[in-house]
Amino acid sequence: MSETATPGTTGIVVTGASGRMGQMLIRLISETRGVRLAGALERAGHDWIGQDVGAAMGGGDLGVTVSDDALEVIAHAQAVIDFTAPAASVEFADLAAQARTVHVIGTTGFAPQDLSRIKAAARHAAIVRAGNMSMGVNLLTQLTRQVAAALDEDFDIEIVEAHHNQKVDAPSGTALMLGEAAAEGRGLSLDAASDRGRDGITGKRKRGDIGFTAIRGGDIVGEHDVLFAGAGERVTLRHVATDRAVFARGALKAALWGQGRPPGEYDMLDVLGMRGASA
Ligand SMILES: NC(=O)C1=CN([C@@H]2O[C@H](COP(=O)(O)OP(=O)(O)OC[C@H]3O[C@@H](n4cnc5c(N)ncnc54)[C@H](OP(=O)(O)O)[C@@H]3O)[C@@H](O)[C@H]2O)C=CC1
Ligand SMILES: O=C(O)C1=N[C@H](C(=O)O)C[C@H](O)C1
Numbered sequence: 001m002s003e004t005a006t007p008g009t010t011g012i013v014v015t016g017a018s019g020r021m022g023q024m025l026i027r028l029i030s031e032t033r034g035v036r037l038a039g040a041l042e043r044a045g046h047d048w049i050g051q052d053v054g055a056a057m058g059g060g061d062l063g064v065t066v067s068d069d070a071l072e073v074i075a076h077a078q079a080v081i082d083f084t085a086p087a088a089s090v091e092f093a094d095l096a097a098q099a100r101t102v103h104v105i106g107t108t109g110f111a112p113q114d115l116s117r118i119k120a121a122a123r124h125a126a127i128v129r130a131g132n133m134s135m136g137v138n139l140l141t142q143l144t145r146q147v148a149a150a151l152d153e154d155f156d157i158e159i160v161e162a163h164h165n166q167k168v169d170a171p172s173g174t175a176l177m178l179g180e181a182a183a184e185g186r187g188l189s190l191d192a193a194s195d196r197g198r199d200g201i202t203g204k205r206k207r208g209d210i211g212f213t214a215i216r217g218g219d220i221v222g223e224h225d226v227l228f229a230g231a232g233e234r235v236t237l238r239h240v241a242t243d244r245a246v247f248a249r250g251a252l253k254a255a256l257w258g259q260g261r262p263p264g265e266y267d268m269l270d271v272l273g274m275r276g277a278s279a
Contacts, residue, residue, distance in 0.1 A: 011038030021083035039073035079255035102258035108173030131173020133250030148185025
């Protein structure tokens with residue numbers, strides 16, 4: 001990482017620089033005034049290490065060399081934007097906490113023990129984590145909470161998500177956010193109510209369950225339906241992402257919003273000012 005700090009700009013490190021979201025974020029940061037790319041991280045042994053990240057992406061030089069030295073790179077930045085994998089994100093959370101750097105986590109698929117580590121890291125630095133950084137999905141969570149509260153258990157709730165064939169976790173982070181919102185609206189615990197992965201002789205649907213279905217295929221960016229199915233009528237709330245830029249823009253907004261915030265765990269409802277707002 002050879003980049004020199006420019007006064008008055010927010011220096012942002014992108015982890016998983018070669019990934020779908022990593023590259024989208026690097027392009028967005030390099031085109032946005034008031035922010036600068038302060039580092040691009042990849043895992044040790046990756047082909048891109050030592051190359052200029054712009055050139056590695058197939059464009060012009062951006063003046064930032066891809067590094068595997070996360071400690072050094074994060075220590076010289078004001079924010080880390082991280083769309084990688086759970087094992088990597090918990091390590092980055094520890095390093096960002098040590099450096100008191102804002103950590104924006106878009107990674108999904110965390111196990112409960114990962115979330116405990118992130119919670120511990122948030123005692124030292126601001127962490128913004130959301131399974132979906134888009135404005136539309138965060139609005140959809142509010143709508144889901146409201147509709148779930150308005151329609152009683154005569155309406156079965158089913159969450160259907162569709163993603164590209166490279167996605168490794170299911171249900172998606174967004175589907176889980178929507179499930180949490182529906183459960184909150186109904187005054188339930190999602191752990192107790194969720195029905196994931198029906199197969200074979202499943203028996204009848206249990207009243208009050210929140211069902212999840214995952215579709216994987218082609219290059220689908222991300223689609224989510226929340227279905228409220230009653231007798232003789234259905235209500236469907238739907239979000240379709242057609243461009244990953246919606247996630248990148250949300251993550252960059254979160255990185256800037258986090259500057260100067262006290263340590264703690266935040267989400268996109270905080271960033272977008274939607275916390276507690278009834279949709
Ligand atoms: N919250 C949101 O709005 C969104 C969340 N996501 C989530 O972001 C994550 C990444 O998605 P996407 O960009 O499509 O995935 P990609 O597979 O395209 O990119 C992941 C990147 O992370 C790197 N990585 C993975 N594991 C490690 C590790 N242990 N150490 C260091 N680097 C690692 C990968 O490197 P390598 O190739 O070497 O493995 C790769 O560069 C997923 O969890 C996805 O669900 C995605 C879009 C929006
Ligand atoms: O892996 C993806 O691509 C996406 N992951 C997030 C999720 O798990 O919900 C957000 C978005 O849908 C794209």
